[in-house]
Amino acid sequence: xxxxxxxxxGAFREHIVTLESLGVKATAIRxxxxxxxxxxxxxxxxxxxxxxxxxxxxGFYDPIRQHHDSAGMAVWGTCAGAILIAxxxxxxxxxxxxxxxMDIAVQRNAFGRQVDSFEADLDFAHLxxxxxxxxxxxxxxxxxxxxxxxxxAHHDGKVVAARQGDLMATAFHPELTGDPRVHRFxxxxxxxx
Ligand code: GLN
Numbered sequence: 001x002x003x004x005x006x007x008x009x010g011a012f013r014e015h016i017v018t019l020e021s022l023g024v025k026a027t028a029i030r031x032x033x034x035x036x037x038x039x040x041x042x043x044x045x046x047x048x049x050x051x052x053x054x055x056x057x058x059g060f061y062d063p064i065r066q067h068h069d070s071a072g073m074a075v076w077g078t079c080a081g082a083i084l085i086a087x088x089x090x091x092x093x094x095x096x097x098x099x100x101x102m103d104i105a106v107q108r109n110a111f112g113r114q115v116d117s118f119e120a121d122l123d124f125a126h127l128x129x130x131x132x133x134x135x136x137x138x139x140x141x142x143x144x145x146x147x148x149x150x151x152x153a154h155h156d157g158k159v160v161a162a163r164q165g166d167l168m169a170t171a172f173h174p175e176l177t178g179d180p181r182v183h184r185f186x187x188x189x190x191x192x193x
Contacts, residue, residue: 001024001025001039001187001191002024002025002026002027002037002038002039003019003024003025003026003027003038003039003040003041003042003187003191004026004027004028004029004034004035004038004040004041004042005019005026005027005028005029005041005042005044006029006041006042006043006044006051006055006060006081007028007029007030007044008030008050008051008054008055008058008060009046009047009050009051009054010044010045010046010047010050010051010080010081011044011045011046011078011173011175011176012028012042012044012046013028014044014173014175014176015042015044015078015175015183016028017175018174018175018180018183019042019183019187021180022180022183022184022187024187029041030058031058032058032059032060032063032064035063035064035067035073036067036071038067038073039072039073039074039191040073040074040075040076040166040186040187040190040191041064041067041068041073041074041075041076042075042076042077042078042081042186043075043076043077043078043080043081043084043085044078044079044080044081044175045078045079045080045081045137045173046079046080046081047080048080048081048083048084048089048096048108049093049096051080051081051084052084052096052097052098055084056097061097061099064099064101065099065100065101068101068166068167072166073166074166074167074168074186074190074191074193075099075101075102075166075167075168076167076168076169076170076186076190077102077168077169077170078169078170078172078173078174078175079137079139079140079170079171079172079173081169082104082106082140082142082169082170082171083098083106083108083140084098084099085098085099085101085102085167085169086098086099086100086101086102086104086105086106086142086169087100087101087102087103087104087105087146088104088105088106088144089105089106089108090105090106090107090108090143091107091108092108101167102149102162102164102167102169103145103146103147103148103149103164104142104143104144104145104146104149104162104164104169105142105143105144106140106141106142106143106169106171107140107141107142107143108140109138109139109140110139110140110141110143110158111136111138111139111140111141111158111171112138112139116137116138117135117136117137117138117139118136119133119134119135119136120133120134120136120155121133121134122134122153122154122155122160122161122172123153123154124152124153124161124181124182124185125150125151125152125153126152126185126189127181127182127185128181129181132153132174132177132179132181132182133177133179134153134155134160134171134172134173134174135172135173135174135176135177136155136160136171136172136173137173139160139171139172140171141155141158141159141160141171142158142159142160142161142162142169142171143159145159145162146164148164148165149162149163149164150162150163150164152168152170153170160172161182163189163190165190165193166190166191166193167190168186168190170182
């Protein structure tokens with residue numbers, strides 16, 4: 001099992017530490033050539049506009065799409081990463097392009113209009129041992145989900161986690177809590193799909 005974490009900007013180190021704690025080989029991905037042979041890729045939180053610019057500079061858009069579509073690489077986007085894998089970014093900045101992998105529409109900085117950052121206990125589908133503590137930092141929410149998308153968690157009536165086959169989006173930061181259950185779910189359920 002080999003999971004890559006896109007390491008252009010944002011909270012990528014914490015994902016690597018959590019994945020390694022689960023006994024998985026985890027690599028910081030800085031060049032598209034490193035995508036070969038990955039079972040899964042995590043696109044971390046950070047600033048989606050900055051990550052998108054760097055993805056353009058380094059030529060990541062088509063290689064990520066190709067490795068997902070034809071090489072079976074699962075993809076999980078957290079926060080800014082969820083924005084980047086969505087079919088549609090609502091209120092995207094001019095020129096802000098998403099990968100368009102997952103059939104969701106996300107609203108950027110959605111909770112941020114009310115309060116910048118907060119934590120909340122989430123009832124996350126398929127996870128045992130009680131609620132998962134969600135850390136939300138200028139988080140998006142998932143405004144629309146297509147027919148093939150399973151919602152995994154809600155907060156205040158908004159979808160904050162979802163999966164579609166080998167794709168997963170979480171609006172919050174599971175790598176910042178020290179609780180590895182969402183990472184284990186990605187490895188066991190999403191990558192296995
Ligand atoms: N608001 C940020 C964005 O639009 C996402 C914040 C985060 O990843 N914590 O990119």
